[in-house]
Amino acid sequence: MTPTTVGHHPLPVPALPGHVPGWTLRPAGSAPAAGATVPFGAAPAGAVRTCTATSGHDNGPVVRVTIHRVLHHPLRGCYPVGAHDLLLELDITEPRNPVTGDGRDTAGLLRSLVAALFAADPSCRRITAAPPVEDTAARERYAAGGFRPVAEADVREGTVVLMVVEPAQVTTIDTALSAMPH
Template structure:
């Protein structure tokens, strides 16, 4: 299932963008991240929040291209936030020497 982060409790866990999406486990089959970003071109981040003790779910997310970024406490328990970003964002350098000054 796919939600807008703004309409899900995980919205309290990080400074989300208005077009960020959240996917729930189990993940869709195949290479779904590129298709989701293509279908939602204004989306800058896709998030997942499996329970901290959901090792199979966390492994599935990593295999799909998500990376873990933080733990968060929700009313339902502790989760690990995973994110995936489109290539155009991942390719932007964050090195201080590369930033305009």
Template sequence: MTMPVPDLEETSVPGWRLRSLLDSSRPARRTTRVYVASPVEGAAEIEFSLHSVPGHPLRACYPFGAHDLAVSVVAPAGGEGLAARLLRGLVPALFTAEPRCRRVIAAPDEDDTAKQLLLEEGGFLRVTEADLPGGTVVLYAVEPPSLAGVSTALDDMPH
């Protein structure tokens, strides 16, 4: 079963105003949500979308969790720094809105170095490359602090 994407209009992203681009009369269990975010102190707008990974082609890229989310951001020309700032505020809000989420991922095209840099500046870590039907992507991920801080070294594992 594909899980719904959390509604961020019910969760605050500090320093940002969010506006949903989807009709609010649609069913609440949607697996994709599209938003426009604007900084509280300015008029610039950044569009981003959230997807439930189990219902997205990215599910073929890694051993996903049932509540993992994929994000894609459309930064305006020259607005990459602002978009990175949005991601740094958005990711913690996503983990708050969906506490069962293990990972927020993004997958820009392998030749989209500007988007890759934006994701790195936004706090995402490059994981791997993956081939999808539409082409090769680079998988980026962020985990909540409760998971990211867990050691995976064999010496640290309980025996």
């Protein structure tokens, strides 16, 4: 048994609360929404959690949120993955308000989800997003939610931008050579 498995099953994705500020989260099946694409294929049981997020105001977006353990996902070969790293995917499944767009709303959802995921799994050192390189709107959405681009990766479906957000205990580690133990 490795630290990434429980028995013979993958380390489960942490549960999310039913509500984050401004959004209600409802568990959904792990199958993709009608008409949605599954860019990386099916994940093993327990290594993915899907929910539907709805905002509390009229004409707000309806967002399908999928969370994967990166170790059990094809992105695991794209960077030095940690056992508790998560991949967060947002898919807006219903039209959003054409006046306000979705940036403000989904940015708050992303920040709340990131905080909830880091709280639910204190061993998680990185939450990753992988929007297609040509999807400027998705990249802007993740950036507004606190993700920063770190690299591009070629996967079977095309090129994606790896974007990450890390907790303070990771980003504040001094990596200067003079700070390393001798």
